Amino acid sequence: MKKENGILIKAVTMVLAMTLICGVLYTAVVTGLAQIFFSKKANGSVIEVNGKKYGCELLAQEFTGDEYMWGRVMNVSAFTDQNGNTKMYSGPSNLSPKSQDYKELVEQRVKRIQAANPDAKSDQIPEDLVTCSGSGLDPDISIAAARYQIPRLAKENGMTENEIEKIIDKCTTHKILGIFGEETVNVLKVNLILQGVLS
Incomplete structure (x- = not known):
């Protein structure tokens, strides 16, 4: 014992x-x-200016106005539970890239992008402007996708294309050691600079 x-x-x-x-x-x-x-x-990579929180660098926010840079397509769904609380979740689309529904969805997005950016210098729309990421909440876009929007952003914000280019450069994350990863542009940071929140 x-x-x-x-x-x-x-x-x-x-x-x-x-x-x-x-x-x-x-x-x-x-x-x-x-x-x-x-x-x-x-603490979540939150962008805070003068005590006001504007968002997280790591999560996308949807911008639809012509004066804003647009990010990747967001795939967010919301529902209300039994207690009346609204809950949201995100994720990739269940549509197969080979399906007709997916093809039609992408074509709709292409037409929307083209209509909003009639002065774009390229007829080739960057893929990330019309497709959703795996998380559905990707905060960054490619440099090509950012530059595609320069004419619209300059026109809508009363700025020169060179000024918009400099903002994009400031918000670009470069490859690690110059070889690993991809160069991306943070959409939220660009839009906060355009709004005068960041400098």
């Missing part, structure tokens, strides 16, 4: 010790280091 009690005490002591080390101390150290060295990222 004494041996069994000893094993039980050791087991309980080990559970409590590991809970303290892994559940409390480790979490506190990692959280503290993240707040010290990566505060903005640890």
